[in-house]
Amino acid sequence: MSRLVILTLGLAGCFFYLPIVVLGIFSFNAASTMAFPLSGFTLSWYADLFGNKAFLSGFITSFLIAQPVGVLGALIGLMAALAVTSPRLKFRVAFAVLILVPFLVPKTVLSIAQAMLMNWVGLGRGATALILAQTLVAIPFTTTIIAAVMVRLDPRLEEAARDLGATPWQSFRRVLLPQLSTALSAAYSIGVILSLADLTVSMFLAGRTQPLSLIVASEFRRELKPDLNAMQVAVLVLTALIVALTEFNRRRRLRGRLAHGRDDR
Amino acid sequence: MAPVFHRGQLAIPVTCILMLGCIFPLALLAVFSVFEVDLDAFTLVPAFSGQNWVQMFTNPVFAFLIGKAVVSGAGTAVLAAIIGYPIAVSMTRLPVLWKGVGSIVLLTPLYTGEIVRIYAWRVVLGSEGLINATLKWLGAISEPLKFLLFSPFTTHLVLLYNNLPFMVLAIWISAELIDKRLIEAARDLGARPIDAFFKIILPLTTPGLAVGVFTVFALAAGDMMTPSLLGGTSGATPMAMIDNLFGTAFDWPLASALSLSLLVVLLVFATGFVGVLLRFDGARAVFRRGAR
Numbered sequence: 176m177s178r179l180v181i182l183t184l185g186l187a188g189c190f191f192y193l194p195i196v197v198l199g200i201f202s203f204n205a206a207s208t209m210a211f212p213l214s215g216f217t218l219s220w221y222a223d224l225f226g227n228k229a230f231l232s233g234f235i236t237s238f239l240i241a242q243p244v245g246v247l248g249a250l251i252g253l254m255a256a257l258a259v260t261s262p263r264l265k266f267r268v269a270f271a272v273l274i275l276v277p278f279l280v281p282k283t284v285l286s287i288a289q290a291m292l293m294n295w296v297g298l299g300r301g302a303t304a305l306i307l308a309q310t311l312v313a314i315p316f317t318t319t320i321i322a323a324v325m326v327r328l329d330p331r332l333e334e335a336a337r338d339l340g341a342t343p344w345q346s347f348r349r350v351l352l353p354q355l356s357t358a359l360s361a362a363y364s365i366g367v368i369l370s371l372a373d374l375t376v377s378m379f380l381a382g383r384t385q386p387l388s389l390i391v392a393s394e395f396r397r398e399l400k401p402d403l404n405a406m407q408v409a410v411l412v413l414t415a416l417i418v419a420l421t422e423f424n425r426r427r428r429l430r431g432r433l434a435h436g437r438d439d440r
Numbered sequence: 441m442a443p444v445f446h447r448g449q450l451a452i453p454v455t456c457i458l459m460l461g462c463i464f465p466l467a468l469l470a471v472f473s474v475f476e477v478d479l480d481a482f483t484l485v486p487a488f489s490g491q492n493w494v495q496m497f498t499n500p501v502f503a504f505l506i507g508k509a510v511v512s513g514a515g516t517a518v519l520a521a522i523i524g525y526p527i528a529v530s531m532t533r534l535p536v537l538w539k540g541v542g543s544i545v546l547l548t549p550l551y552t553g554e555i556v557r558i559y560a561w562r563v564v565l566g567s568e569g570l571i572n573a574t575l576k577w578l579g580a581i582s583e584p585l586k587f588l589l590f591s592p593f594t595t596h597l598v599l600l601y602n603n604l605p606f607m608v609l610a611i612w613i614s615a616e617l618i619d620k621r622l623i624e625a626a627r628d629l630g631a632r633p634i635d636a637f638f639k640i641i642l643p644l645t646t647p648g649l650a651v652g653v654f655t656v657f658a659l660a661a662g663d664m665m666t667p668s669l670l671g672g673t674s675g676a677t678p679m680a681m682i683d684n685l686f687g688t689a690f691d692w693p694l695a696s697a698l699s700l701s702l703l704v705v706l707l708v709f710a711t712g713f714v715g716v717l718l719r720f721d722g723a724r725a726v727f728r729r730g731a732r
Contacts, residue, residue, distance in 0.1 A: 180530040184542070187527045187608075190601070191549045194560030197570050201563060212573065251457060254450040261448035270451050276462050279655070281662025281706070283679035284699045287686050288465035291472060291696070311461045314454075343445050372553030374665060378683075392555050395669070404563075407556045414551050422544065 195411065202404035220405035230406060233387035240306055240386060241370035247310040248366030249359050252317025259318065260325045278315035285312075286379035293380070300382030308380045309370045316369065317362035324358035357425045364421045368414055466703070472696035484692060492697040502698060505678040506705050513661025514709070516599045517653045520607040523600070524652065528611035529641065550605050558669050561598050565589045590672025598670055599660045606659065607652035614648025614726075615641065643722025650717040654710050661706055678702045 205217035224230060255274055258264055277285065289308050293300055328351070336346035374388040381389060387410070394403055476487040496502050531542050549557075564570045567584035575581045587593055618641065626636045664679035678698060685695035717723065 177533070180533045183526050183530040184534075187530075188545060191545070191605075193570075194557065194564050194601075195549070195552070197564050198556070198560045208568070212577075251454060255454045257447040258449070258451035258454060261446060261450075263446050264448035264451055270455065273455060273458050273463075276458065279658045279710075280462070280466070280703065281658075281664070281679055283662070283664045283683060284703060285462065285466070287682060287695065287699065288469050289461070290686075291692060292465040292468055295468070307461065311458070314458070343447070347447075368551045372551060372556070374554050379686075388553055388555055391559075395555060395559060403559065407559060410556065411552060415548065418544070418548060418551065 198404055198411075199408050201401055202408045204401065207401060220401045221409075223402045224405050224409065227402065229390055230387070233385055233390040236302075236385060237371055237387040240302060240309070240384075241367040243306050244309045244313060244370040245363040245366035247306070248313035248317045248369075249321075249362040251310065251314055252321050252362045253355070253359060255314065255318040256321035256325050260322055274318050275315050277311045282312065282375040283379075286376050290379045300380050302381075302384045304380045304382065305377060305384060305386075308376050309373055310366070312373070312376060313366040313369050316365045320362045320365060321355065321358045324355060328354055357421075357428055360424055361421050364417050368417060371410065371414065469696040469700050472692055473694075473700060475693045477691055477693060479690070489693075492693045495694065496697050496701055502678070502681075502701065505676060505681055506702055508676075509661045509678050509702065510705060510709050512596065512599070512667075513657040513659075513706070514713070516596060516603060516660035517607075517657040517713070519596070519600050520604050520656045521611075521649060521653060524604055524607035524611055525649075527604075528608045528615055528645075528648075531608070531612050532615045546605050546608060549601075554602075554665050557602060558598065558666060561594070561601070561670065562589065565594060565597075590670065590675075592671065592674045595667045595671040595675065598666050599663060602663070602666065603656040603659050606655045610652035610655065611645055611648040614645045614651075617726075618644050643720060644726055646717050646720050646723040647726050650714045650723065653717060654714050657710050657713060658706060 200213070202220055203216055203218070204213050205215035205219070206213075259267065259271055259274070264270065286308060289304070290300060293304055298304065332350050332354075333346055336350045337343075341349065372388070373386075374392055377386050377389050378392075391403065391406065394400075472484070473492055474488050474490065476485045476489050476491070477483075478485050531539065531546075534542055562569075565588040566572070567586065567589065569588075571588060572581070572584040575585070622640050622644075623636050626640055627633075631639065662679065664677055664683065667675040667677050668680050669675070679702075682695045682698050682702075685691045685698065
């Protein structure tokens with residue numbers, strides 16, 4: 176039985192990582208066509224990357240857009256999670272469905288509808304529109320992450336704070352928020368990652384702003400070149416770094432809490 | 441003192457944001473769908489014209505495209521369920537420490553951008569890509585297999601790749617919630633592993649299966665980039681047509697009518713699938729336990 180489990184998971188892992196590994200291999204391959212057999216090791220595609228002005232400026236644009244998306248996504252996600260886990264919320268199912276709307280409606284349709292609205296009220300498309308639209312797309316993810324942690328918290332801590340005379344704000348600030356800090360940083364990371372990875376929303380709402388994904392997509396339609404491989408690997412490594420840092424942060428805090436006990440906060 | 445504040449009230453600002461940012465633009469589609477276009481002035485003329493809706497119901501192109509999206513989404517959801525099920529059940533058998541690793545391994549491909557994934561699959565499936573080169577080296581083929589890239593096969597393989605993690609996650613969570621004593625009891629009473637699976641695990645995971653099918657169907661049917669960049673001549677989707685009508689043809693009213701029709705059809709099918717899955721006894725049992 177156990178061997179079957181290992182086999183299943185091994186095959187699944189291969190399927191999930193096959194394209195990513197192939198991408199990585201070709202980014203070090205010394206040939207300008209992407210074909211097997213491989214022809215040797217090179218770092219020149221990565222060197223080209225740093226000389227490419229369009230890529231660099233696209234990367235900076237994407238990075239600057241991703242920051243507010245992460246922060247806003249985490250903040251709105253926090254509010255939504257507080258609301259959806261509240262025992263006193265009415266229409267809970269309707270509210271949960273509403274939160275999932277940006278996830279379930281095809282992104283093309285949603286973005287075009289938003290673009291039409293922006294045009295109709297006379298606001299141009301551009302960085303602001305892009306940030307707002309990407310934040311909406313991030314909300315289902317950030318809310319789920321924060322709410323998943325929130326339902327596992329001990330409600331007695333908050334009740335105790337209230338019994339001891341804390342105002343709702345004090346009990347939130349001193350009791351709930353410290354327990355949610357890792358969930359919040361995870362939500363911020365997801366917002367940043369979704370923003371960096373996004374293409375569809377950018378296509379319709381970026382206006383004259385040129386995030387990296389749009390530049391890559393237009394290159395992609397023309398030809399495949401190994402410097403694009405190197406670029407994708409760089410983006411992937413950055414993403415993996417964000418995931419790893421978030422996870423590391425979580426473990427560190429967990430260990431800290433175990434070592435000092437929970438009361439000294 | 442001010443009226444008592446409780447955190448459920450935070451739903452109000454969030455609802456406002458989502459209403460303004462998502463529901464209002466989608467509702468606006470209904471308004472635009474009855475407008476007319478003045479192509480000379482390049483503006484929209486407010487009107488009350490049913491002409492776009494007449495087109496929507498009479499021109500078979502629209503029904504064909506929407507139908508194609510539904511079939512493609514449903515096919516991907518069924519494939520994802522069949523392939524995702526054993527993966528999810530295997531993950532429940534992992535030791536606790538490995539479950540954390542498993543969830544990271546499962547979720548990381550989700551974080552890569554659409555364009556990265558599409559790009560990577562082009563390298564794998566191309567005529568000189570990994571698969572063809574390997575088969576050639578093994579001597580299994582002499583000419584590269586052409587159907588691997590720019591075909592319905594490619595589209596559905598990549599749609600499956602994009603959406604499988606959502607299915608695995610949904611089934612995995614609901615399988616973890618099963619009371620292990622139920623399975624032990626069944627085994628003690630002489631049930632074979634296969635019986636325990638069909639009588640206990642499968643029925644009790646139908647809610648997870650329903651969530652997975654709903655999600656994968658909605659995402660796969662609504663994906664524009666994968667079919668248009670990897671499907672070749674078979675890559676036409678209602679979303680690409682909406683994009684064309686909106687951007688190139690400046691026919692916003694028709695684009696709006698098509699968008700709304702697509703949304704309604706997808707919603708009807710998605711809730712239909714979920715409704716069928718939740719009719720099984722297992723799902724009812726799970727909800728009764730949850731309600732208690």
